[in-house]
Amino acid sequence: QVQLKESGPGLVQPSQTLSLTCTVSGFSLRSDGVIWVRQPPGKGLEWMGVTWGSGNTNYNSALKSRLSISRDTSKSQVFLKMNNLQTEDTAMYFCARWDYSGDYWGQGVMVTVSS
């Protein structure tokens, strides 16, 4: 069955770089896309970006200068890197399979930006 699981550090210092991994199973990254979505505490969902089955990527324009999404198809992993983190980047970060809608989601990983 389709599964996604996010992993990464729970705490990041301000101005540092966030690195998250989404490990998938039950589908191929060569055919299906994966999106990253984040949610600050008590707030709504923010779409961050997508990596398509082709390997192409699209990003939220507000985050584009700081954000990079890549993948390793042999390991069934998708990576998110975002630099210069600030306290407002504190959020739950989710990955989801993307077939022009997010039909399967990981449970998310909480990232806190604090010194």
Place this chain on the structure above:
Amino acid sequence: DIVLTQSPVLAVSLGQRTTISCRASQSVSISSINLIHWYQQKPGQQPKLLIFRASNLASGIPARFSGSGSGTDFTLTIDPVQADDIAAYYCQQSRESPFTFGAGTKLELK
């Protein structure tokens, strides 16, 4: 970017019919395919896909959920509302990148 507008809070009574609206700043339809999707999210959980492409029920979702609309105006209907449906509901468009979400509608009991 396409902006999706939702009412922030909706008070409902159990057993009644309720509709949640989502209005897009521009058309999210391509050749009669309406690229709006609806998610339910409960506290501490990941979002769950309810409806894709405006009116298609996702796998395992009860038939009391339905979706409709075209162009810029879309509706999620729950009939009848059950206690388990008290949650936040988000619409999302996939007409063009960035694939934005609405701010969400929180369902509350009257």
